[in-house]
Structures are given as structure tokens and as C-alpha cells.
Amino acid sequence: MQVIAFLSAPTGLGLRPPVPGSIPGTSKAPEALREAGLADRLLENHARDAGVIIPGRYVDDDATRPAGHVRNEKAMIDHARRLADRLDRVLEAGDTPLVIGGDCSILLGIGLALAKHSRSGLVHVDGHTDFRHPGNSDECASVAGEDLAAAVKMHWPAISNIDDKGPYFAPGRAAHIGHRENDEHAEEARQALGLVISAREATTAAPEDLAERAHAIAGAGYWLQIDVDVLDPAVMPAVDSPDPGGLDANELIALLEQLAPRAIGASVTVFDPDLDPEGGYALLVMNIIVSGLSRLGAAN
Known part of the structure; x- marks a missing residue:
């Protein structure tokens, strides 16, 4: 039986501060979801707890950060390496990793692990393409809006080529689903990646048809990255953007x-408990994870 190994990655290093000098609330997401009952539900389904990767200190360095660097760059690279090492052990054990973030800068560590272990495709389910990079923007700073570009080596080498392992995912094996029609980088992503599908198209197509299109691009044993801002804010307002x-x-x-x-593993990111004082949205995210990912890795 395939065992899901769930791992907490409570980081906000890839996000801008909500207000100057503050810290993003996404770092609280794994514990908020645990409080909502996620760990108990996963353990009931024969998953195992693979622990936590604690991030370095978040620093609001907008006033001092030199050009050509992203926020919290050193701490983020260190976190990526440690996350990659833990994921490598999970994969070596034959288990299926489920990473609970944190912000989606964790895709750097995930990609680094897969580049070390065995390269895979990527299915990126997100309300934004996250394809901002130095070639199309002068405002690069927050990797949580740039993770997909970094993952396919279209960013500064410090984050897109850690330990000379980039690209972490081949662009032609990357499929993105869920951006809004006004996403300013969608057309470039469509030209660079294997598949790009908007939220409008995703809501009108049959899910099995969407999945087959993604499978055809990402191939067997892809990584599944889910950013909960793919949900409409009428359903899920507790996100950064x-x-x-x-x-x-x-x-x-x-x-x-x-x-x-058919996924080799999955990650869930960008839920912000600071925007969920009553805890109702944590329950929603928990139910989506338990219901949608219960058969994670089952076909491999």
C-alpha cells in the first residue's frame, strides 16, 4: 500500500510583508491545518508524519536589499536545501510526500529534491502563473509570485540554479492550470511551458479531460503543486493575493x-491563517486536501 508522508514547511520567506516590518501569516498554515484536524485525518488514512522543516528568520529588507536579489534569499536557499534533503529521504523510503506550506517558494526545495533524485514533470495548479522573472519585470523580489519561472530556470541563478541543479523541471514537462484571464504573464508562460490552462477554461472542462491534458505533458510521476488561491475568493479569501x-x-x-x-508527490501552499480568525477556511483547506489527495501516488 502506498504511504503518504506529510511534511510541514511553515515558511513565508517568499512573500512580501503584509505591511512594512511585518511577517506573512502563511508560516502559520501547517499548524493551523493541524489544529483543524488535518494530521488526524491523514493518520487515520495510514499516512505518516515526516516532520517539519523550520525556515530561517524572515527579514523585511526592502530598504537594504541590493539589486538582483529576492527577499530572504539566503534563508530561502538554505530552507530549499534542507527541504530537498528531507524529501530525498522520503522518496528513498518509497513513500509519497505531501508538503504542507507555507508559501509556494517551497517549490525550489521540491524541485531541487527531484533534480537530485530523478527528474519529473510538474503540474502547477495556481490562481496565478507565478511567471514573473527578471526578463519581464523590474519588480522581482517575492519568489511566491515567481516560483514557476524559477523552477524552469527563468530567474536569477541564485534561486533557479541552486547547486547547479536547474532547471528543476523541464519547461516542456510543466503544465499550469488556474490563472485568471488578466494574468499579465500568461501569454509568455503559454509560449515557454508545455501546457497553460486558465481558470475560466478549467471551470468549463471536465476534470478528467483537464487531467489527461496535464498527464500528456508532465508524464508519469510528476509533482503536483496546489496554491489555494486557485479558488475563487468568494470561497477562499484567506490568501495573499x-x-x-x-x-x-x-x-x-x-x-x-x-x-x-499519478503524482509522485504534492504540495499545498499560500493559505494564511491570519486572514481566518474563526478557523472556517482552515477546515475548508483541510477537507480539500483529505478529499482531493486521498489517492496521492496510488497509480505509481
């Missing part, structure tokens, strides 16, 4: 049910 026009919870669950079985 909510934009209208996303999926509803049932649509996302149905899509994940189709994508999860």
Missing part, C-alpha cells in the same frame, strides 16, 4: 482526484 474568477471547492476537489493518483 485573492483574485475573482477562480474555481469553487468541488471543482478543485474533482480536479485533484484526477491528478493525484
